Amino acid sequence: MSNTVRFAAVGLDHAHIHGQVAGLIAAGAEFVAMATDDWSAAIAQQVRERYPDVPVVEDVDELISTDGIDLIVTAGVPDRRGPIAVAALRAGKDVVTDKPGCVSFAQLEEIEKAVAESGRFWSVTFSERFEVRCAIKAGELVRAGRIGTVVQTLGLGPHRVGDRGHLGGGAGRPDWFYDKSRYGGILVDIASHQIDQFLWYTGSRTAEVVASSVGNFANPETPGLQDFGDLLLRSESAQGYVRVDWYTPAGLPTWGDGRLMILGTDGYIELRKYVDIEGRPGGDHLFIADQDGTHYVDCSDVELTYYDDLVRDVQERTSTAAPQEHTFETTRLALTAQQQAVIRGAAE
Template sequence: MTNSSTVQVALIGYGSAAKIFHAPLVAGVPGLQLACICSSRPETVHADWPEVRVVATPAEVFSDASIDVVVIATPNDSHYPLALAALRAGKHVVVDKPCTVTLADAEHLLVVAAQHGRVLTVFQNRRLDSDFLALREVLANGALGRVVQVDSHFDRYRPVVPSRWREEDLPGSGLWFDLGAHLVDQALVLWGMPDAINLDLACLRDGSQVNDWFHAVLRYDTAHAGLRVILHASTLVADGGPRWAVHGTRGSFTKYGLDTQEDALKTGQRPQLGALADWGQDAQPGTLLQMTTLPGVAAPLSVRREAPNPNGNHLAYYANLREHLAGRADLLVTPDQVRAVMRVLTVGEKSAAQRRVMALGVEAARA
């Protein structure tokens, strides 16, 4: 880091992920400064951020001794070479999900980061959605008993295939490496590494080049007594069901919809940490249905109530990075977690290609 107490952050790429999420979130955290953006469209950047320096090439960022952190928000197949160059230049690196397009590339980056004493982490902002925070609270207080089935859906209605790299037949494109990276990360945070995965991929929209639908079943036969975690996403769901349906031996947690963070950021709002007010509120709290058995009563009684409804806070991702670099906090998304998500994504691809359940052992991931 520089002698300044403010961490200097450079952003590579200014597509939708950078414009909607990274730039305003970095700028909204005291102690971080959005110092530089690398983009081929300086006029677009300056329309949003007139005071931020714009450079044309990543090399200019890597050679700038004042830059402490590089955020990579470019097409997935460019993550590995850009992150590698940034780490070798002595920068800490945040990569937009997924980390890379192969497990081997992610593992190599983690080795290089450790060798240079630098942070390599992945932007997993969905850990800081209101619905996920609510579910963590429900699980922590044991309200559901032993969890036996989880349905985690991220469905949208986007019938027209947009013209963008995510929809092209490129390494790491498609919905599985996009929304799947979030859903896998959330499942691993809550329940750890599953024993096996069965993934089905499909192209449903007219003109689709890459998967725009997936259905993954994570099998937890060893650690969680047969738990099944179902991860599902589609681009052709006009009337969506629950975002979460989590069932346990003592009840169920059901949650529809998302909090307001992404929509607010899309409208150009710029939240400031410490002055959030109503930021991240969720107008659709989840429902907790608990079952109780009374002496002498044959059928269990049900009690339905509103589940916890904490505010979401994507700013906390970059606040955690600031605190970690200052030595005051553990890193939110650790190297082991980066590696684990890539392992599931990689083995999942093989499961879909071979149309069979695949074990999630290290050997399967590297075969």
């Protein structure tokens, strides 16, 4: 393998691919080719326009098997991400996938086998932690013992159905967005972010799903869209509550008021990741209350290292971006919560 990491993008269906590709390039990796199942998708067209000099390969399998590529990155339709990852791993390539990394236990089992057999890694881009400066800062404060022992997290992940950034300027959400078998269900799709954060901030290696539910309360004309979900988690040392939804009102100036509360025995931290309503402009707001008082922490200079760590992991065969077992456990818990969920309202 050359010193420069060469990567290809396979599956260009979700806007998260923009951040993944840009992050890898900024970390020094070389974007050498792209392929996808549907070139008519708005996001695929955007990627071609942004990187006109990157070769286009019409056949996905052909690109995956091409020699001289170290890493495959994908933000394909969620039910395609697992098969793409397995094929890439078996072709001797590391994999970085948008969340959810897969949509079924069968897919996860195939990925785990392929990782074990190939010696390559499978990383899921949990962007609500990896790409959020206040979330990184919160981890530093927790590890430093600023709020004592963390005993509970409360993670909120609201989204907006009509957000143009996620649509890539397209006319509307694609058909697969309303098909649970394709996107995996709201707990698999969105709540994987909050599950990742629960495990990470509490230092839990594993956990159990105590209870979960999904519903469709505002979109009965599209019952395949689960527009609400919640779940309770418990580990040996901590508890967690997660709520996700598609109810962000048009009046909010961003796609969702993502929030995280981290409760410790000596204080607590609250993150307002993307907006502080009627407060400070911009995002990355971190508030902390401890034994000394209340504080606002400026996170503007916090370094985001996920993509740099990924490139180094490819080069040095390390696991610094995200421990492999952590990624597996996060995915397992999301799948378990989805499978066990009580279904309410018009949801299928």
